[in-house]
Amino acid sequence: MTAAEAMQKKSALREKALNEALQRTAALDEKYPDIAEIDKELSLVSSRIVSAMRSENCEEEINRIKERNLYLQSVRKEKLLSYGIPEDYDTPVFSCPVCGDTGYDGKTFCSCVIKMCAVDAYLSSGLGKALLDQTFENFSLKYYGGKSRDDMSDVLDTCIDFAQNFGTGANLLLTGGTGLGKTHLSSAIAQKVIDKGYTVVYESAQTVFDSYESVRFGRGNDNTDKYITCDLLIIDDLGTEFSTQYTAAVLYQLVNQRLVNGKSLILSTNLGGKELLKRYGDRIYSRLLGSFDTCVFSGNDVRLIKLGE
Ligand SMILES: [Zn+2]
Numbered sequence: 001m002t003a004a005e006a007m008q009k010k011s012a013l014r015e016k017a018l019n020e021a022l023q024r025t026a027a028l029d030e031k032y033p034d035i036a037e038i039d040k041e042l043s044l045v046s047s048r049i050v051s052a053m054r055s056e057n058c059e060e061e062i063n064r065i066k067e068r069n070l071y072l073q074s075v076r077k078e079k080l081l082s083y084g085i086p087e088d089y090d091t092p093v094f095s096c097p098v099c100g101d102t103g104y105d106g107k108t109f110c111s112c113v114i115k116m117c118a119v120d121a122y123l124s125s126g127l128g129k130a131l132l133d134q135t136f137e138n139f140s141l142k143y144y145g146g147k148s149r150d151d152m153s154d155v156l157d158t159c160i161d162f163a164q165n166f167g168t169g170a171n172l173l174l175t176g177g178t179g180l181g182k183t184h185l186s187s188a189i190a191q192k193v194i195d196k197g198y199t200v201v202y203e204s205a206q207t208v209f210d211s212y213e214s215v216r217f218g219r220g221n222d223n224t225d226k227y228i229t230c231d232l233l234i235i236d237d238l239g240t241e242f243s244t245q246y247t248a249a250v251l252y253q254l255v256n257q258r259l260v261n262g263k264s265l266i267l268s269t270n271l272g273g274k275e276l277l278k279r280y281g282d283r284i285y286s287r288l289l290g291s292f293d294t295c296v297f298s299g300n301d302v303r304l305i306k307l308g309e
Pocket of ligand 1: 096097098099100101102103104110111112113
């Protein structure tokens with residue numbers, strides 16, 4: 001969703017909240033004639049101010065109207081309470097209390113608008129809806145025992161650091177067995193980075209290689225550009241793809257190009273160093289050693305532990 005679309009939604013929400021409040025006021029006025037009388041006088045305030053502005057003692061007049069206005073409001077409040085009705089009964093209820101659904105917080109777009117745009121960015125990044133539930137906040141170290149817990153606490157810190165200081169061109173290699181939280185932490189990073197306004201592409205290695213393969217054989221549209229241009233590329237499950245010499249060449253080209261452009265990359269893999277070296281060759285391996293921070297995930301398969309809970 002673009003900011004303009006989000007603002008349009010906001011303005012519809014604001015209108016709805018205002019209309020509903022007006023309806024509640026109308027219902028009050030119908031039931032309580034004394035409140036209706038007050039509301040009638042309150043509704044004349046702005047036109048009274050306008051005519052007061054034309055009078056000779058303009059300032060004095062306006063102050064008098066303002067005082068009367070405050071008095072009427074306090075009487076109204078008391079009356080409502082005496083009828084057992086909350087004083088804010090017909091105040092508009094906005095979906096965002098910060099901006100009252102105007103979409104602006106006084107200086108710039110309100111965080112509610114940024115969030116509406118971000119949700120869309122999450123989904124277009126390739127992060128599925130399910131992955132959106134995987135955040136730093138709900139990454140639990142309780143599933144890791146003994147030394148693994150210390151190691152994973154360091155891994156978590158490294159990932160949080162990466163997300164917080166994103167923009168420096170740093171890269172991460174997340175390595176370790178299945179079910180140890182690599183996908184969880186990569187999607188947590190992706191969300192934080194998107195929240196900062198960067199573009200993220202999150203894709204499985206197989207999909208990345210398939211896309212290049214399609215271009216190579218002239219099948220379908222070329223959508224590989226995003227792998228080069230996005231601010232953060234996350235390749236999940238590296239090593240599970242059908243491996244050929246071609247995949248190694250594609251990976252080398254991709255890693256190299258992103259490094260040259262100072263664009264960040266996260267590679268997530270079940271493979272250890274030796275296996276990576278064997279599978280992709282020493283050119284990539286030396287790039288990984290030189291330009292990536294390695295996070296080694298350890299412990300027992302968290303998904304199995306959760307199943308047993
Ligand atoms: Zn807002």
